[in-house]
Amino acid sequence: MDKTGIIALLAGIVLIALGGFAIWAFLPEVIIAVKGLVGIAVVCVALMLILFGILIVKD
Numbered sequence: 001m002d003k004t005g006i007i008a009l010l011a012g013i014v015l016i017a018l019g020g021f022a023i024w025a026f027l028p029e030v031i032i033a034v035k036g037l038v039g040i041a042v043v044c045v046a047l048m049l050i051l052f053g054i055l056i057v058k059d
Helices: 003-025 027-058
Strands: none
Touching: 003 027
């Protein structure tokens, strides 16, 4: 490996450690954010299904 690969690997490991610590430190907020993201994903899927259904009905 060259220097760039080693630096990228070390930076990735440090960022994973910092991210894990941040998730652990702010766990209640992370849970709330994940619940919100799940709700947004469900709404997006529902909108796509509605549009798909409208396109099928028009044919």
